[in-house]
Amino acid sequence: KAGVTQTPRYLIKTRGQQVTLSCSPISGHRSVSWYQQTPGQGLQFLFEYFSETQRNKGNFPGRFSGRQFSNSRSEMNVSTLELGDSALYLCASSSRGGLSTDTQYFGPGTRLTVL
Amino acid sequence: GESVGLHLPTLSVQEGDNSIINCAYSNSASDYFIWYKQESGKGPQFIIDIRSNMDKRQGQRVTVLLNKTVKHLSLQIAATQPGDSAVYFCAENTGGSNYKLTFGKGTLLTVNP
Numbered sequence: 249k250a251g252v253t254q255t256p257r258y259l260i261k262t263r264g265q266q267v268t269l270s271c272s273p274i275s276g277h278r279s280v281s282w283y284q285q286t287p288g289q290g291l292q293f294l295f296e297y298f299s300e301t302q303r304n305k306g307n308f309p310g311r312f313s314g315r316q317f318s319n320s321r322s323e324m325n326v327s328t329l330e331l332g333d334s335a336l337y338l339c340a341s342s343s344r345g346g347l348s349t350d351t352q353y354f355g356p357g358t359r360l361t362v363l
Numbered sequence: 364g365e366s367v368g369l370h371l372p373t374l375s376v377q378e379g380d381n382s383i384i385n386c387a388y389s390n391s392a393s394d395y396f397i398w399y400k401q402e403s404g405k406g407p408q409f410i411i412d413i414r415s416n417m418d419k420r421q422g423q424r425v426t427v428l429l430n431k432t433v434k435h436l437s438l439q440i441a442a443t444q445p446g447d448s449a450v451y452f453c454a455e456n457t458g459g460s461n462y463k464l465t466f467g468k469g470t471l472l473t474v475n476p
Binding site for chain 2: 252279290292303306342351352353355
């Protein structure tokens with residue numbers, strides 16, 4: 249079974265631009281979560297989607313948004329990029345996204361550099 | 364506020380020794396905890412998890428201990444190998460029934476041959 253895939257793997261943008269990142273979860277998984285990883289702040293939760301609905305959101309400004317499609321693939325968008333948005337953006341999927349033994353599996357991430 | 368912290372940012376051990384990585388969490392309502400391993404250039408990889416109704420869980424060469432009284436989590440790696448060198452994160456689910464993981468800052472484990 250293929251793992252979580254993220255595209256693109258690397259991205260360079262300039263301040264003020266916007267960017268869209270894509271995530272394809274493991275087949276059959278309906279929950280997709282997004283995280284931002286930086287050396288200073290570590291791994292921080294952005295949002296979680298399940299069956300096309302955002303169920304949870306972290307403490308990020310409205311410039312960060314996401315969506316999920318009917319096939320569970322997800323995209324996240326960052327508008328008006330700032331230098332501080334440079335980070336590794338990670339996507340994780342799980343079958344239900346709830347408690348019990350539901351495990352999140354991470355993709356390799358998209359490295360975003362804002363110049 | 365919600366936070367997960369690590370006592371030791373770096374840990375260096377000899378190959379074959381046992382490793383213990385510690386983690387403190389602050390949200391007493393968290394009911395699910397996970398340890399992840401992250402190698403350079405890769406996403407976090409699930410190692411082992413534990414629910415709040417358990418004190419201990421064992422996997423292959425790894426054991427997670429949960430002490431809810433002092434809100435402490437630890438990961439024990441037996442017979443540490445060079446391939447275990449990585450950054451280890453503990454995470455807690457702070458979203459209740461809606462998944463929301465809060466991660467610690469991470470501990471860098473270096474295994475010396």
